[in-house]
Amino acid sequence: MLARHDLSVVKYLSTRIAVMYLGELVELAGKDAIFDNPMHPYTQALMSAIPKPDPEAARDRIILTGDIPNPANPPKGCKFHTRCKDCMERCKTEIPVQREMAPGHTVVCHLYE
Numbered sequence: 001m002l003a004r005h006d007l008s009v010v011k012y013l014s015t016r017i018a019v020m021y022l023g024e025l026v027e028l029a030g031k032d033a034i035f036d037n038p039m040h041p042y043t044q045a046l047m048s049a050i051p052k053p054d055p056e057a058a059r060d061r062i063i064l065t066g067d068i069p070n071p072a073n074p075p076k077g078c079k080f081h082t083r084c085k086d087c088m089e090r091c092k093t094e095i096p097v098q099r100e101m102a103p104g105h106t107v108v109c110h111l112y113e
Helices: 007-013 031-036 041-048
Strands: 016-021 024-030 098-102 105-108
Touching (some): 007 031, 016 031, 016 041, 024 031, 024 041, 024 098
Antiparallel strands (some): 016 024, 024 105, 098 105
């Protein structure tokens, strides 16, 4: 297992990637699926932050806003809901379950129920 935060390196060293937020799995898939089709809003934000080799290239960077939760006292429901642009009321109270969206590609998010 390789734990890294530099996604450019992760892409070349890994075959499967687990994305975690506050110590919880939010998405798991093969590297191509994660890079080509990130599903969880946190994974999407991470992917949008990868530098492009061409400084002139347009970027659709997702800037996370909202409160960063205290890991020792995480919020109820989905731990990411305080920073999620797609947050729904149920995200604030219900913990989402892991769902397989494609063979080997799972996501933990109410958006995919």
